[in-house]
Amino acid sequence: MIMVIDVGNLNIALGVYDGYKLISSWKLATNPQLASDEIGTLIYKFFEFDEIDPKKLEQIIISSVVPNIMYSLTHGLRKYFGINPMIVKHGMNTEIKINMDNPKELGANRIVNLTSAYHFYGKSCPVMVIDYSTATTFDVIDEKGVFITGITAPGINICAEALYSRAAQLPKIEIKRPESVYCRNMVECIQAGIYYSHLGGTRYIINRIKKELGARNLKVIATGGMARVIAEKNSIFNVCDPYLSFKGLRLIYEMNYHDAYLWEDE
Amino acid sequence: MLLVIDVGNTNIVMGLYENGILQATWRMSTRDEKTSDETGIAIYSFFKGENKNIKDTTGVIIGSVVPNIMYSLIHGIKKYIGIDPIVVTADMPLGIKILRDNPRECGVDRVVNVIAAKEKYGTPAIVIDYGTANTFDVINEKSEFVTGFITAGIKICADELYKKAAQIPKVELISPETLIAKTTVDSLQAGIVASKIGETIEIINTLKRELNIPDAKVIATGGLANIIDPDCDIFDVYDPVLTLDGLKIIYEEYFKDR
Numbered sequence: 001m002i003m004v005i006d007v008g009n010l011n012i013a014l015g016v017y018d019g020y021k022l023i024s025s026w027k028l029a030t031n032p033q034l035a036s037d038e039i040g041t042l043i044y045k046f047f048e049f050d051e052i053d054p055k056k057l058e059q060i061i062i063s064s065v066v067p068n069i070m071y072s073l074t075h076g077l078r079k080y081f082g083i084n085p086m087i088v089k090h091g092m093n094t095e096i097k098i099n100m101d102n103p104k105e106l107g108a109n110r111i112v113n114l115t116s117a118y119h120f121y122g123k124s125c126p127v128m129v130i131d132y133s134t135a136t137t138f139d140v141i142d143e144k145g146v147f148i149t150g151i152t153a154p155g156i157n158i159c160a161e162a163l164y165s166r167a168a169q170l171p172k173i174e175i176k177r178p179e180s181v182y183c184r185n186m187v188e189c190i191q192a193g194i195y196y197s198h199l200g201g202t203r204y205i206i207n208r209i210k211k212e213l214g215a216r217n218l219k220v221i222a223t224g225g226m227a228r229v230i231a232e233k234n235s236i237f238n239v240c241d242p243y244l245s246f247k248g249l250r251l252i253y254e255m256n257y258h259d260a261y262l263w264e265d266e
Numbered sequence: 267m268l269l270v271i272d273v274g275n276t277n278i279v280m281g282l283y284e285n286g287i288l289q290a291t292w293r294m295s296t297r298d299e300k301t302s303d304e305t306g307i308a309i310y311s312f313f314k315g316e317n318k319n320i321k322d323t324t325g326v327i328i329g330s331v332v333p334n335i336m337y338s339l340i341h342g343i344k345k346y347i348g349i350d351p352i353v354v355t356a357d358m359p360l361g362i363k364i365l366r367d368n369p370r371e372c373g374v375d376r377v378v379n380v381i382a383a384k385e386k387y388g389t390p391a392i393v394i395d396y397g398t399a400n401t402f403d404v405i406n407e408k409s410e411f412v413t414g415f416i417t418a419g420i421k422i423c424a425d426e427l428y429k430k431a432a433q434i435p436k437v438e439l440i441s442p443e444t445l446i447a448k449t450t451v452d453s454l455q456a457g458i459v460a461s462k463i464g465e466t467i468e469i470i471n472t473l474k475r476e477l478n479i480p481d482a483k484v485i486a487t488g489g490l491a492n493i494i495d496p497d498c499d500i501f502d503v504y505d506p507v508l509t510l511d512g513l514k515i516i517y518e519e520y521f522k523d524r
Contacts, residue, residue: 068432105449107433147448152457158423162419162422204463
């Protein structure tokens with residue numbers, strides 16, 4: 001059994017793989033103020049509740065974009081699971097090639113997503129991964145797994161929060177696809193605005209990158225919490241895969257421990 | 267002379283009109299803590315800077331979306347200009363019909379914008395104001411304020427991203443020449459602005475298609491509009507003084523000879 005952990009700015013997503021099957025997953029809020037014991041015991045309790053034996057855990061692999069929480073997280077895992085977790089970083093085998101001036105600028109979560117996308121969806125065509133997270137990121141690799149471009153835009157929730165906190169008369173809203181373009185009140189005006197804004201931003205960035213690269217066969221894979229909201233009723237993505245990062249973490253673990261044997265899914 | 271005041275969440279923009287012509291514009295930051303005296307003396311200084319006599323003002327009209335500063339603003343004007351300002355509200359009869367459940371809760375800035383667009387450019391019109399929020403509003407041939415969308419402005423989205431994401435630096439906001447980016451700075455510059463360009467295009471297309479107004483004129487205003495469409499390929503008109511003119515139009519039509 002392997003535990004995969006994806007630490008984002010807003011949430012920590014955890015998953016447990018038994019062989020190649022995801023048997024459990026949980027989400028925690030990312031709170032850098034938590035101490036090792038708090039995080040450790042909390043995760044341990046998830047195992048207890050789901051009746052998974054922590055002693056069967058062979059390894060833990062983490063990707064993180066939040067340096068501040070890493071001390072507590074790794075120490076908590078060491079103490080309560082007896083495992084020194086693997087941390088995704090540049091230089092690991094991933095099948096993709098990051099040819100940037102400063103490769104360290106590409107966040108670990110993006111390496112994980114690209115590794116996953118290349119393995120499961122790419123190789124015969126260029127692939128774009130769109131991750132709807134704190135930021136909405138668009139990353140592209142070619143058929144050979146070479147990194148071409150990465151775009152970072154403010155995420156959907158970020159924009160909604162910005163509006164709520166900076167504009168005096170505007171309320172908090174639930175993010176969803178509007179039923180009609182006829183907005184009869186403030187909430188509907190904002191819901192429609194935020195929705196079409198992110199649909200449009202996505203569409204424009206995909207199309208412009210396709211054009212600049214001359215890549216009409218670009219495969220677009222979306223992941224992240226809000227991907228489904230954007231995907232619904234719009235044929236804008238080729239694939240919507242909420243488990244892309246989990247699969248990527250599992251893969252990177254394999255690639256760095258079992259050289260010859262690579263996991264083929266579905 | 268007519269002083270018009272557009273109070274937004276980030277800035278207060280003022281315009282001075284003489285014989286219907288805009289003579290000067292001024293910007294002040296919108297701050298809750300400012301007292302009537304601080305506000306009043308600032309306005310007085312603006313007048314002095316343009317060699318205009320503040321006492322020559324015959325009317326003051328305000329459109330505001332920030333309730334908290336109104337007390338200081340109104341009292342500052344009363345004290346330093348000696349005039350009771352007119353405060354525009356969305357439920358005043360202004361020649362348009364607002365198609366909402368509760369017209370009164372519609373932001374005054376948007377009402378003023380669509381009135382200005384109608385007078386200056388005709389209907390149907392899609393009015394986009396790039397400010398603290400980006401507002402997209404539609405006025406049809408029947409002078410009905412049909413619908414509108416509100417999204418977060420370019421700058422506040424960027425600011426919130428810096429606040430909430432650990433590894434992201436602040437970048438200058440300019441229209442990206444390319445979306446091929448291999449550094450964090452390029453990635454952000456491209457992403458922040460491209461997402462807003464895409465927002466504009468999608469919303470204009472959606473409104474034109476769903477409301478069946480393919481020939482609607484697209485009028486943009488607001489300080490940040492230039493970042494989105496510097497060459498005016500997307501907008502039909504860029505009018506930086508749209509809101510100020512709207513306030514002037516409302517004053518001359520409904521309040522001048524009161």
